[in-house]
Amino acid sequence: xxxxxxxxxxxxxxxxxxxxxxxxxxxxxxxxxxxxxxxxxxxxxxxxxxxxxxxxxxxxxxxxxxxxxxxxxxxxxxxxxxxxxxxxxxxxxxxxxxxxxxxxxxxxxxxxx
Amino acid sequence: xxxxxxxxxxxxxxxxxxxxxxxxxxxxxxxxxxxxxxxxxxxxxxxxxxxxxxxxxxxxxxxxxxxxxxxxxxxxxxxxxxxxxxxxxxxxxxxxxxxxxxxxxxxxxxxxxxxx
Numbered sequence: 001x002x003x004x005x006x007x008x009x010x011x012x013x014x015x016x017x018x019x020x021x022x023x024x025x026x027x028x029x030x031x032x033x034x035x036x037x038x039x040x041x042x043x044x045x046x047x048x049x050x051x052x053x054x055x056x057x058x059x060x061x062x063x064x065x066x067x068x069x070x071x072x073x074x075x076x077x078x079x080x081x082x083x084x085x086x087x088x089x090x091x092x093x094x095x096x097x098x099x100x101x102x103x104x105x106x107x108x109x110x111x112x113x
Numbered sequence: 114x115x116x117x118x119x120x121x122x123x124x125x126x127x128x129x130x131x132x133x134x135x136x137x138x139x140x141x142x143x144x145x146x147x148x149x150x151x152x153x154x155x156x157x158x159x160x161x162x163x164x165x166x167x168x169x170x171x172x173x174x175x176x177x178x179x180x181x182x183x184x185x186x187x188x189x190x191x192x193x194x195x196x197x198x199x200x201x202x203x204x205x206x207x208x209x210x211x212x213x214x215x216x217x218x219x220x221x222x223x224x225x226x227x228x229x
Contacts, residue, residue: 032216043204043220044156089156093216100146100169101216105155 002027004092006104014112019080021088021107024072029095033066033073036089038106044089048075080111115139117221119205125227126195134190134224138207145188146218147180148204156204162188195228202226 003026013019025033034049050057050064050073057064061080066073073092077084087108091101118137126132138145147159158172162182173179177195182188192199202225206218 034217036220043222045220046217049217100158100161101218102158103156 002030002092002094002102004090004102004104006090006107008107009105010108010110012110012112013080015080015082017080019077019084019109019111021075021090021109022072023074023090023092023104024070025092025102026071027092027095027102028071030071030092031095032093032101033064034091034101035064035075036091036103037086038089039086047088077109080109082111082113085109085111117205117207117219119203119221119224121224122222123225123227125229127229128197129194131191131193132195132226134192134203134205134226136188136190136205136207136221138186138188138205139209139219140186142207142209142219143185144208144218145182146206146208147188147190148206149174149201150204150223151201159190159203192226195226197228200226200228 004023006023031052035047036044037047038044048059048062048064050066052068061078063076087106089106090104094100094102120135143164145162149157149159160180161169177193180190202223204223205221208218
């Protein structure tokens, strides 16, 4: 079945450094790729998303890149801050499902001051 | 506007009892999803409702789990004869059926279930 692999499972960086989280997907019909941030004890919140007709999207310190040929997409956080510490989930739409997503297993990001 | 709401926020039950978890999606959202999140783990898909279509139940772990969505709005997830391994946070999400971001899922705060 469809699958989304996410790496690394944990990531520790110094404040101010960049963080990169990578995901690969298996369904070639996937065309929507959101990223969610989940702080401890809270609900997942959408932070950025990208569609298959775009290769890169930026929103302040956050960017996402998509390589459809290789079926992988990445989240880039620059100038990390302690409040970026959270678990980040990538997801990919399931082709033909009219809206369902398959999620990666998450990356726990720790930003050390 | 109001987001996705879930109740109860916490539920403690004894092994073997049945529990019902409720989800109120964002008004007008036609798609509704249930996920399970065990401690420190990812989002395990359980079930997906889209409009009047038959639900996608492919993620339900056993026949003890079932879900309903009445009137295309509120949903109830029922776990019968609960087991200790059912202890987890149960998250509900909804998404609209229009626009470019119809797949964007908006999550509720979750119900934390503890089976003793």
